[in-house]
Amino acid sequence: MQWGAGIGVAMTGCSKTEKTAAVEEEGPSQLGATIRAYGERSPHEKSARFLPDTKTPEAASSRTPLADSHGIITPNGLHFERHHSGVPTIDPAAHKLLIHGLVSNPLMLTMGELKRLPSVSRVHFIECAGNSRSEWGTKGAPDVRQSHGLASCSEWTGVLLSVLLAEAGVQAKAKWLIAEGDDPCHMQRSIPLSKALDDIIVAYGQNGESLRPEQGYPLRLVVPGYEGNINVKWLRRINVTDQPGMVKDETSKYTELLGDGKARIFTFEMDAKSVITYPSGGHQLEGKGFHQITGLAWSGRGRVETVEISTDGGKTWKKAELQEPRHRMAFTRFRLGWTWDGGEAVLVSRCTDETGYTQPTRDDLIAVRGKNSDYHCNATKPWMVSADGKVTNA
Amino acid sequence: MRKALLVLTVSIVAAQSGKYGVGRAPAPEEIKRLDLTVLPDGTGLPAGGGSAAEGKLVYERRCQRCHGAEAKGGDEVAMVGGQGTLPTPKPLKTVGSYWPHATTLFDYVRRAMPFKEPGILTADQVYAVTAYILQLNGIIKDGERMDAKSLPAVRMPNRDGFIPDSRPDTGPKAKR
Incomplete structure (x- = not known):
């Protein structure tokens, strides 16, 4: 305790007399809590996922409170969820992964066997293709949790799928694979073999611990930069094929209807996107003067190269500082100091990725896609700061 | 017993075929039981x-x-x-x-x-x-x-209603 008090004095610069007086008023300190086997956050911390009002919570999504996050990593308990038939309870000792189809040596792997193989740990975002669906409308969502919360970012650990496919021996005519989950509805998606041989992770670890059940425990695919639905959770089977399955979630869903009635199919990459998380909808600025504007940017096509911020609704732009290291297909934290003069301001960010692509406005997107494409909205998101400091959806 | 012996035999084969030799070869009936794939x-x-x-x-x-x-x-x-x-x-x-x-x-x-x-x-x-x-x-x-x-x-009415991804569709590098 004396140690703590000494450091407190040194760090805060309190005078010795003030500190002594405070200790006398408080009396002797009580001991804190004991050590415990598994930590929980402070009872003062209430940040939570947004839950929709739904009759079928087993087939629904929850949204990450991005405005509460620091840095680039989403805490495991706050990673967004999207389930199609509820979260299954899976015994890892009984779970197996089957790789079959156009392979020379079909493989059945236990979790223990998967963990014996060479592993990688990489930071990647996962974003639902339906994230920011609200922003197609004339009035967007009121806060960033609802508008952008179907995106999260973690350090994932597992075996590269390319390692497993090499073990199984992919045959020359193979072009696709169909990945399937062990959830009750056996959710599945087709994935081009070229992506599988590139950077897909068969993941069992998330931010230093095993996957959470709602993130696919004990095994999931992490498909860097591709739409969330393809990152199949509770992975149980990979069927190597010469054609896509044309399954429900790649035909009737996750296709984008254009103005002429045709629909884009197999739109895998999530386009470059950014959003200011402070100040953002629902915040109340405490007063004029210095505020740090901060937010998150990401691209399904690689690294974020620049983020620009406007405080006048897009008339003028300033480059934000980007947190390093910048990982490919990962959240990138941006920050910019701002002195609020107490007047109305419209804050908006836009990012550019390593391919040179710059995040468009909603009008830009609607001009080429119409209003019915539903998925893949990566429009810039303005927030209005009123003279009373209230921040709302602009 | 016969089934167990079969599995043991094929697992030795698998161990020799891959670089790491981890995992086993599934029996054909195991694959059949799990294989729900239906192709177009x-x-x-x-x-x-x-x-x-x-x-x-x-x-x-x-x-x-x-x-x-x-x-x-x-x-x-x-x-x-x-x-x-x-x-x-x-x-x-x-x-x-x-x-x-x-x-x-x-x-x-x-x-x-x-x-x-x-x-x-x-x-x-x-x-x-x-x-x-x-x-x-x-x-x-x-x-x-x-x-x-x-x-x-069966020929579905919207069989030809889908086109490949044509992004990027905004900005100077847009595909049109």
Whole structure:
């Protein structure tokens, strides 16, 4: 305790007399809590996922409170969820992964066997293709949790799928694979073999611990930069094929209807996107003067190269500082100091990725896609700061 | 005992074939038991079959509560109608107006429906209810039986309604 008090004095610069007086008023300190086997956050911390009002919570999504996050990593308990038939309870000792189809040596792997193989740990975002669906409308969502919360970012650990496919021996005519989950509805998606041989992770670890059940425990695919639905959770089977399955979630869903009635199919990459998380909808600025504007940017096509911020609704732009290291297909934290003069301001960010692509406005997107494409909205998101400091959806 | 010996033998083969030799070769019947894949060309469709008339009975018992009478929609999505609406401001995307392959309907119903009891329907029932939805959409005739041969031969109205990804579609590098 004396140690703590000494450091407190040194760090805060309190005078010795003030500190002594405070200790006398408080009396002797009580001991804190004991050590415990598994930590929980402070009872003062209430940040939570947004839950929709739904009759079928087993087939629904929850949204990450991005405005509460620091840095680039989403805490495991706050990673967004999207389930199609509820979260299954899976015994890892009984779970197996089957790789079959156009392979020379079909493989059945236990979790223990998967963990014996060479592993990688990489930071990647996962974003639902339906994230920011609200922003197609004339009035967007009121806060960033609802508008952008179907995106999260973690350090994932597992075996590269390319390692497993090499073990199984992919045959020359193979072009696709169909990945399937062990959830009750056996959710599945087709994935081009070229992506599988590139950077897909068969993941069992998330931010230093095993996957959470709602993130696919004990095994999931992490498909860097591709739409969330393809990152199949509770992975149980990979069927190597010469054609896509044309399954429900790649035909009737996750296709984008254009103005002429045709629909884009197999739109895998999530386009470059950014959003200011402070100040953002629902915040109340405490007063004029210095505020740090901060937010998150990401691209399904690689690294974020620049983020620009406007405080006048897009008339003028300033480059934000980007947190390093910048990982490919990962959240990138941006920050910019701002002195609020107490007047109305419209804050908006836009990012550019390593391919040179710059995040468009909603009008830009609607001009080429119409209003019915539903998925893949990566429009810039303005927030209005009123003279009373209230921040709302602009 | 014979099965165990077989597995042991093949696992030794697998151990010699890969770089790491980890994992075992599954027995063919293990693969068959897990393999739910149905491809648009009909690969993977099981034996059995059913008609729209049979499917109507399955539908009314297992599907109607959520999808409404004659699949016109209720708490859950409509599965009929909408043909011709895709280029309009209010498109109605249904099996009849939007889905490019009939095999997808069989596959999805077999693995995921009914919502609260996925996997409960027999192959015959899935073929029958598939036939019923296709018939309601005017895609097959009343008496047509759906099975592993006839289902992949069904031509869906929006079969040619899909185009490859044409992004980036904004900015200086936009594909037009």
